Amino acid sequence: MEIEEHISTEERIIKAAEKIFLREGYAGARMQEIANEAKINKAMLHYYFGSKKELMEKIFSAKFKEFIPKVTEALQSETTFENVLRVYIDTYIDMLMRNPYLPLFLIDTMHRNPEFLSFTQNFPGKLFAAWLQKQVDLKKIRPIKPHHLLLNMIGLCVFPILAKPMFQKVFQIEETDYQQILTERKEMVYDFVMRAIKIDDE
Amino acid sequence: MEIEEHISTEERIIKAAEKIFLREGYAGARMQEIANEAKINKAMLHYYFGSKKELMEKIFSAKFKEFIPKVTEALQSETTFENVLRVYIDTYIDMLMRNPYLPLFLIDTMHRNPEFLSFTQNFPGKLFAAWLQKQVDLKKIRPIKPHHLLLNMIGLCVFPILAKPMFQKVFQIEETDYQQILTERKEMVYDFVMRAIKIDDE
DNA sequence: GGTTGGTTTAACCATTTGGTTAATGCAAAA
DNA sequence: TTTTGCATTAACCAAATGGTTAAACCAACC
Incomplete structure (x- = not known):
């Protein structure tokens, strides 16, 4: 377990949510699929970001800036x-x-x-x-x-x-x-x- | 009940499905909402078009031609x-x-x-x-x-x-x-x- | 060693969703 | 008038879905 290689759960969720939301869209994305992608328990998504909508909003505003x-x-x-x-x-x-x-x-x-x-x-x-x-x-x-x-x-x-x-x-x-x-x-x-x-x- | 004003159930479904699918997308569209829009029973959708996917395919290929x-x-x-x-x-x-x-x-x-x-x-x-x-x-x-x-x-x-x-x-x-x-x-x-x-x- | 407090998990829950079914309606054929 | 066969409906179903909870975990601190 290298010190610098560690990625926080929050970051893992963001990365996973980015991937799934971008590929599937909001309506098509599944919270379980994001959890699988991040290799964490689904409850963590709500623990860190509240709801699907709040998570989406985080991803959207970050991506909007890139565009x-x-x-x-x-x-x-x-x-x-x-x-x-x-x-x-x-x-x-x-x-x-x-x-x-x-x-x-x-x-x-x-x-x-x-x-x-x-x-x-x-x-x-x-x-x-x-x-x-x-x-x-x-x-x-x-x-x-x-x-x-x-x-x-x-x-x-x-x-x-x-x-x-x-x-x-x-x-x-x-x-x-x-x-x-x-x-x-x-x-x-x-x-x-x-x-x-x-x-x-x- | 005017003769020429009558619109068949099938047409009603097509019109309604067009509206809902176009507005909500495939994943966001709800079969119940299409049924409401067409003012018919939800079972009719499956009776005439089989599944959500088949109905979507009908709408898509028709609309594709317009584009x-x-x-x-x-x-x-x-x-x-x-x-x-x-x-x-x-x-x-x-x-x-x-x-x-x-x-x-x-x-x-x-x-x-x-x-x-x-x-x-x-x-x-x-x-x-x-x-x-x-x-x-x-x-x-x-x-x-x-x-x-x-x-x-x-x-x-x-x-x-x-x-x-x-x-x-x-x-x-x-x-x-x-x-x-x-x-x-x-x-x-x-x-x-x-x-x-x-x-x-x- | 024990307590504390954030983190993680499995199990659970209510609701929604696409889809089915069995019964009924109903107009035209017989 | 009865029968036939498509059209229509209400009720139902299993699976999926977003979200919750109570218990367990675990590292830091006392």
Whole structure:
């Protein structure tokens, strides 16, 4: 029993709950399955977290933070628009490839348990809007409403993850090819967005 | 008891199951709730459709067809690329505004019950690819892989529907404004895609 | 060694859930 | 009018589910 290798029961529960909730969703997840996954007695779940709902809320708000783009620093830096866009898309698609269950879990939960959203922090929407307006004023890009651009960027990154089963079926794509396509999209999405919003006469 | 107004029990069940499954998802839906919605005895559900899974499969495959873009005719017509794109995006966003639960329902189901996908028909991926290649050859648009363009187009239309709760929270948007933004997007998405793939020197 | 207080467990509980059944309703055929 | 066969219902059932409880465990402290 190594000192540093020890993982507390609470951590074990969190890890297990993450796995099961992400894979099965709230309604589909079973407390017993979480207990099995954590290799502890089911009563421990309630001992540490009260109820299924409270446990879910813990997992949701933690995961929500991962999903909301961490753009604040990038926006405040003095780097070019192109750079911000490129880094953002790369980072985001990488994160999604590492967490393929995350988008569906969050979207599903937000729709069916909207009360969980109230516990989450805000995305710096105003900051993003201001930054974008500056880029427009500087004639770096064509005018576009911040919420539209953000929806476009995130949608282009996230949708292929959400639509994976349909996508693979419709185009008859194997797993390795699918991963390859996601990687390709880092370049593709950057290019697509850049062309869509750049100034024509340059 | 009007002759033409009569709705068969089977139809009543389908309507009710659609409503409940779309709103609650498979795991969240309750057979009793479907029966209540249809105002019939719960045993009728099993009498007509066997099991929850069989009923779900009926609803899923019907709804899947609505979601898969009906592009075949458009692709075979001799109209311009611009026209196909414009009509496609308009039609699709309109359909989504009328069926806001549809995307999450399909995506959720495909992920958690992938076996349902095997019952569905195929999307004419090859036809779309061939048509797009022709547009590229005719120098109507820049080269782009068919699956990327399709993911982009659908993603740009669908993602705002999926992300609605988060979107509204992050940007503090009321329901009427949200609807307005979706309508705006018909124009916006067309423009965005068109600029992204048009030939530069014209 | 004994007490204390947090941790863990097996057994239990009430309710919900998908599904079944046996009896009844009922319209059309005979 | 009686029979036939599908349609419908109330009552029921076994399994699953989230949650509880009382007892046991166990390391730290006295």
